[in-house]
Amino acid sequence: MTSRRRLTLLAVTIAAAPLILGGCTADRDAGAGSGKARPAPPELIVTPGDKTREVPVSAEVGTSVKGGRITAVRLTDDKGTPVKAEPREDGSAWVPNAPLQPKRTYTAEVTATGDHGATTTRTTTFTTMAKSSKPEITSTLYFVGNRTYGTAMPVTVAFDPGIPKEARADVQRRLFVKTSPPQPGAWSWLDDGSQVYYRAPDFWKPGTTISVRAGLQGLPIGKDRVGDAEHKATSTIGKQVSLEIDNATKQMTVLRDGKQVRRIPVSLGKSSTPSSSGKMVIMEKHERTTFDTRGEPNGGYVVDVDDAQRLTWGGEFIHSAPWSEGDQGYTNVSHGCANVSATAADWLMGVTQVGDLVTVKGTEVPLQAGNGWTAWNVSWDEYIKGSALPVPSGLRPAPVAPAHPGAVAGGSPAPAPSVSGR
Known part of the structure; x- marks a missing residue:
């Protein structure tokens, strides 16, 4: 990569006293002996504090x-082996590239240099805790390495059980995304803490490389749980493809780089099992799969389908439905899926990517937050309200200037009322 942007996050707070030691070193001032004061060395604090355990x-x-x-x-480490680490963008911490080992002793030597060359060095030695016996929160990263994703692909991390609100900031500090070329984004949590998404204000640029790290192994989460695993993945964004499905016309419009390349008749969910309206993302693609709805409301059937592309966790797919081709473009007869012809479904499988945006409009029910990767189903202003940490100023919406007291529709000032002496 020619340039990598690190997500600006605050350092994880470690329950240990900060290290503040004497014995700093300073370069000798050239003016010593001539009455000139030596430059003051910088003040430096390092954590964990020296001899901290657990x-x-x-x-x-x-x-x-x-x-x-x-x-x-x-x-x-305690064998003298260097541990690779990278600085946070704000300089508040150096983050090891992998979790530290349990019950091991580590030594950190940090040097700071002042504006006039004087230096201060601090050394701290600390010992990690044994593997925690607390129950783990299971985490899943829905971003696989060495793949090509669509331009709407959100980085999604799911948790079971969900992360309590008071612990989300600590978890979010351990989620890192780098993009090349740089395209800053932000994290946003679902209300129940079961998923957190990362995306930019606009869609990813084709050709962008995205590297993700969820450094959650051993992370204290609240008082009673710890993180389960370390997740890493690097993938690339492919061509820009999107699908727009309009219930009013029963047509799907396929766009590449914003230009229409095909219109496909569809049959959506019937009134008793309506399709969801909203902005979704293709989550999975299957050349052949089985729908088994036994035990579900309005279900009870088992059917094999070809060329299926998942849109929601609730089971809405775009898929081949040769049995409904006579209804496609005219009548909704499905159980919530977007039925298309066998020929169209096969063609779509060669065009779309996981991470492509699919917009459905005009149906009876709205898409529910978290039913799929729903990061695009809200405006950017609304999306960033879900961050557990302050959003960088460059990503926050500009404040709306108060209207001029005499403003009229269109933004032009209205004439001031005249003052009459009559």
């Missing part, structure tokens, strides 16, 4: 410097 394996080397900048960080 540190989580998700720990980071926290740094706080005043009057300078961090110029060197070296982290080694």
Whole structure:
């Protein structure tokens, strides 16, 4: 990558006293002996504090410097082996590239350099805790490595059970996304904490490389649970494809780079099992699969289908339905899916990608948040309200200027009322 943007996040707070030691070193001032004062060395605080024990394996080397900048960080284990780490964009911490090992001792040596060359170095040694016996929260990253995704692909992390509101900031700090070329985005949580999404204000640019890390292994989550695993993946964004389905016309419009390439008749959900209206994302593609709805309301059938593309967790797909071809374009007869002809379904499978946007409008029910990857089903202004951390200023919507007291429709000032002496 020519350039990588690290998601700006705050450092994980580690329950340990900060290290503040004497014995800093400073470059000798050229003016010493001539009455000139030596430059003051920078003030440096490092966490975990020296000799801290029971540190989580998700720990980071926290740094706080005043009057300078961090110029060197070296982290080694108890065998002297270097531990690779990367700085957070705000400089608040160095994050190991993998979880630390349980019941091991680590040493961090951090150097800060002041504006005039004086340096301060701090060294801290800490010991990690044993593998936690607390129950784990299961996490799933719905972003697989070495794939090509559509331009609406959100990075999605799911949790079971959901993350409580008071713990979401700590979890979000351990979710990292890098894009090349840079295209900043933000995280947003579902109300129940079962999923968190990452996307940019606009769709990904074709050709963008996205690298994701969910560094959750051993992370304390609330008082009673810990994170289960470390997830990493790097993939690429492919061509821009989107589908628009209009219940009024019973037609699907296929667009590539915003231009129509085909219209396909569809049959949507009948009144007793309506399709959802909203902005969805293709989640899975199957050349052949089995729908088994036994035990579900309005279900009870088992049927094999070809060329099926999932849109919701609730079971709405676009798929081949040769049995309804006479209704497609005219009448809704499905159980909520978008039925298309066998020929059209086969063609679509060669055109679409997981992560392509599918917009359905005009049906009886709205798409419910979390029923699929619903990150695009709200405006950007509404989406960023779901972040558990402050959203960078460049991604926040611009404040709306108050209207001029005399403004009229169209934004032009209205003439001020005249003052008459009569």
